Amino acid sequence: MLQASNVSLAFGGSAAARAAGPQPGLHEVTLRVDRGSLVGVLGPNGSGKTTLLRLLSGTLAPHAGRVTLDGTDIRHLSRTAVARRMAVVPQETHLAFDYSVLEIVLMGRYPHLRPFELEGPDDLAIARDALAATGTAALERRAFATLSGGEKQRVIIASALAQSAGIMLLDEPTASLDPGYQIEIAALLRRLNEERGITMVVATHDLNFAASICRQLVLLRAGRVLASGPTPAVLTGELVEALYGVEADVRHHERAGHLTVVPIRRTETGRTGGRDQA
Amino acid sequence: MAHVNDGATIRRRLVLTIVVFGLLAVAACLFAPLVGSAPIRLRRVFDRSIPFADNPDAQIFFIARLPRALAGALVGSTLAASGVVLQALLRNPLATPFTLGVSAGAALGAMLVVTFPIQLALGGISAVPMASFAGSLGAVAIVYALATARRGGLSTNVLLLAGVTLNSFFSALILLVQYFADFSQTFRTVRWLMGDLDVAGYLPILAALPLTLAAFAAFVCLPRALNLLALGPDAAAARGIDVHKTQRLAFFSASLATGAAVSLGGPIGFIGIVVPHLVRLIVGADHRLVLPASALFGAAFLVVCDVGARSLLAPMELPVGILTAMIGGPFFLWLLIRRS
Numbered sequence: 112m113l114q115a116s117n118v119s120l121a122f123g124g125s126a127a128a129r130a131a132g133p134q135p136g137l138h139e140v141t142l143r144v145d146r147g148s149l150v151g152v153l154g155p156n157g158s159g160k161t162t163l164l165r166l167l168s169g170t171l172a173p174h175a176g177r178v179t180l181d182g183t184d185i186r187h188l189s190r191t192a193v194a195r196r197m198a199v200v201p202q203e204t205h206l207a208f209d210y211s212v213l214e215i216v217l218m219g220r221y222p223h224l225r226p227f228e229l230e231g232p233d234d235l236a237i238a239r240d241a242l243a244a245t246g247t248a249a250l251e252r253r254a255f256a257t258l259s260g261g262e263k264q265r266v267i268i269a270s271a272l273a274q275s276a277g278i279m280l281l282d283e284p285t286a287s288l289d290p291g292y293q294i295e296i297a298a299l300l301r302r303l304n305e306e307r308g309i310t311m312v313v314a315t316h317d318l319n320f321a322a323s324i325c326r327q328l329v330l331l332r333a334g335r336v337l338a339s340g341p342t343p344a345v346l347t348g349e350l351v352e353a354l355y356g357v358e359a360d361v362r363h364h365e366r367a368g369h370l371t372v373v374p375i376r377r378t379e380t381g382r383t384g385g386r387d388q389a
Numbered sequence: 390m391a392h393v394n395d396g397a398t399i400r401r402r403l404v405l406t407i408v409v410f411g412l413l414a415v416a417a418c419l420f421a422p423l424v425g426s427a428p429i430r431l432r433r434v435f436d437r438s439i440p441f442a443d444n445p446d447a448q449i450f451f452i453a454r455l456p457r458a459l460a461g462a463l464v465g466s467t468l469a470a471s472g473v474v475l476q477a478l479l480r481n482p483l484a485t486p487f488t489l490g491v492s493a494g495a496a497l498g499a500m501l502v503v504t505f506p507i508q509l510a511l512g513g514i515s516a517v518p519m520a521s522f523a524g525s526l527g528a529v530a531i532v533y534a535l536a537t538a539r540r541g542g543l544s545t546n547v548l549l550l551a552g553v554t555l556n557s558f559f560s561a562l563i564l565l566v567q568y569f570a571d572f573s574q575t576f577r578t579v580r581w582l583m584g585d586l587d588v589a590g591y592l593p594i595l596a597a598l599p600l601t602l603a604a605f606a607a608f609v610c611l612p613r614a615l616n617l618l619a620l621g622p623d624a625a626a627a628r629g630i631d632v633h634k635t636q637r638l639a640f641f642s643a644s645l646a647t648g649a650a651v652s653l654g655g656p657i658g659f660i661g662i663v664v665p666h667l668v669r670l671i672v673g674a675d676h677r678l679v680l681p682a683s684a685l686f687g688a689a690f691l692v693v694c695d696v697g698a699r700s701l702l703a704p705m706e707l708p709v710g711i712l713t714a715m716i717g718g719p720f721f722l723w724l725l726i727r728r729s
Contacts, residue, residue, distance in 0.1 A: 168626070190626070193629070194627060194628050197627070198627060201623040201624050203621075207476075207481065207619045208669070209669070209674045210673075211674075214673075218616060218628060219628065221617060221629065224613075229400050229403070230399060267624075274628065280627075
């Protein structure tokens with residue numbers, strides 16, 4: 112179980128400036144992720160979603176509050192220990208060198224290897240299983256750079272899967288994908304969560320994507336938690352308007368089988384969230 | 390086509406890579422000293438029955454020619470390995486050991502001592518290598534200070550920018566120093582800048598050895614982390630890497646090793662980029678293979694280039710830096726054509 116308790120992180124500025132008013136960063140965010148859950152973190156650009164994921168994974172340390180993993184403060188765990196229990200799928204992967212798909216997935220096994228140990232047949236089997244689970248087994252020998260967007264994303268998810276971690280954090284997994292791939296990734300994540308019991312925290316600004324797979328939602332605005340709870344309770348017209356400054360129609364879609372959100376128009380209340388306000 | 394790291398055989402591939410490239414390096418070091426104005430034979434060199442004092446072949450081999458080959462092996466392996474590490478650090482296959490200003494600092498140090506001579510020789514090592522190493526140390530310190538000026542650890546973008554800035558600024562200083570140099574000093578400087586392996590005996594090699602070995606000890610610990618860095622800092626950290634520590638280790642080990650290599654043989658260009666590229670074409674992108682293979686192939690490559698440089702206009706012995714530059718240019722052209 113992953114928990115962030117009252118974490119705050121400020122970017123730049125003095126303590127006095129921080130005390131004076133809304134600052135970029137996170138403020139007193141509390142979030143609880145139970146085992147096996149699929150939580151969505153929603154918010155406009157700049158609301159702190161990526162920062163929150165970085166805090167949860169231990170890449171960043173909070174200025175106040177703490178992040179605990181199964182009760183232990185993440186700062187007291189070694190990086191490798193955290194890596195064995197938590198995997199991260201970043202928003203984009205820009206590969207500097209010409210690795211193959213299998214090489215990239217095998218990199219997910221590194222946290223399990225001793226200092227100079229090389230991957231063994233067990234690691235290879237786990238990697239291949241991860242490829243199969245994401246439907247990319249046929250791409251094993253291909254160069255990563257030659258894959259399509261959806262294929263790349265699935266390979267990165269396979270690499271995170273190969274870490275054999277119980278928790279996966281995903282940052283905007285469908286951001287640059289077309290609707291076909293979006294549905295594919297959504298189905299994949301749901302399947303991994305249900306069949307393998309992998310706890311997931313997904314940061315996204317795609318409301319429909321979040322509605323389709325997340326059972327719980329956390330709404331972040333300007334670095335603060337606006338609302339959190341089960342999806343039907345949180346994904347309402349009022350809260351969407353408060354979050355994005357957009358009047359939207361939220362209703363259950365018969366054929367899709369989940370809530371859908373259709374934006375109608377910008378409202379006068381506008382947006383007060385985000386780092387990049389003009 | 391990318392090369393597949395089939396986990397079950399990576400151990401086999403690693404052993405094969407080291408053995409093949411190692412044999413190449415050893416062969417180069419053994420046969421390079423045979424090339425020269427006086428013909429010598431390997432069998433006579435190692436003939437134990439002839440005492441050393443009466444064995445001209447052995448004397449020429451061990452005293453006159455082997456040091457040059459060993460220097461070539463040391464400089465070649467160091468520059469190639471440093472190139473690999475810096476390319477991984479900067480996430481750019483076009484980075485070279487000289488991108489971050491190390492050779493500019495070394496050149497400035499060497500030039501200052503040549504132009505404003507200091508009667509200083511420490512234990513038989515003349516002032517120029519020491520001054521060039523001091524210059525490279527200064528460059529490393531300045532670049533590191535600039536790159537860590539902002540809170541939040543090392544920024545590779547700022548590192549690159551600082552290196553480029555330092556290169557141009559030091560080049561300007563070099564021009565200034567050059568203005569004050571007379572003809573013979575200018576001649577010496579230009580010759581030094583070409584990069585030459587004509588070492589005077591084993592002493593300069595031994596002087597460069599401790600730092601180089603320390604750097605290689607660091608290189609041995611880096612390959613896995615370098616693989617993960619290629620995925621990006623967030624992905625690397627999520628797989629258990631201390632990104633800042635790795636970046637610092639990579640930066641210092643590669644830069645100091647480059648400084649030592651340049652103080653030994655001058656700024657010999659293109660080894661640090663041609664060798665890693667060729668090696669990646671053969672073994673793939675996995676740094677656990679690329680790093681050792683580049684070190685060994687770099688040694689063989691530079692030694693062979695030196696033989697070529699010595700033989701091209703025999704009996705004149707050209708500085709090896711000329712030959713590596715002549716190879717480097719067309720190599721880049723070929724790279725460009727291949728990519729498009």
